[in-house]
Amino acid sequence: MAVATTPLRVLIGKVGLDGHDRGVKLVVRALRDAGVEIIYTGLHHTPEQIVATAIQEDVQAIGLSLHSGAHNSLLPRVLELLKERGAGDVTLFGGGIIPDDDVPRLKAAGVQMWFRPATPMQDIVTFVKGLQIER
Template structure:
């Protein structure tokens, strides 16, 4: 038996700046995870359908447009609605400090703002992966 952690990386909404998302995808691959890269301009519905088909353990959302307070919680809500209760959602991008506690209340478990060392993201996954091992 050889369990691999699978992570979906996507950008919801109408923001085309994918450098950060691609950087994260690449770094997570180098850390030994299987990364499903979905790219830009995704609807929360498409992200959730993909997360379920791919049976991922984590969903990482990146957004720089400012719509994170709407789109991030919608992804969590749809995941739970579909019965995917064990999928852990985290986010990143240009997100004001004052929004972070709101997003965490909505079920986005970590927010990584610009300048976060990649090691922080990997630590987050390593600390939480026990919860999703089934």
């Protein structure tokens, strides 16, 4: 039997100082077209701002875009802050240019999925829609 679900709410954002938002904006458009409710932060957000917005907006997942090389410090910081604020159940995923070796390390730290450049948009949509089914 189908269970009535509230629409999936996802925060999509840019963390750190990099201004590359070509990819993330296309992701936002694709997810919205797929019926996902998106809160987009805009650029240059700190981990503190990301987590505060996520809690205020009561999102189920956070997707962060990052191409600056600062992923190894910024993403673990987001996870740490989520736990501190009692929001450890929020799924963190992301995408952007990072070295191959860093993907397993981020996953071990608690980043659920990392999308690399040239990922078909449908893969991202399928992943995010899948989060709804899991709940």
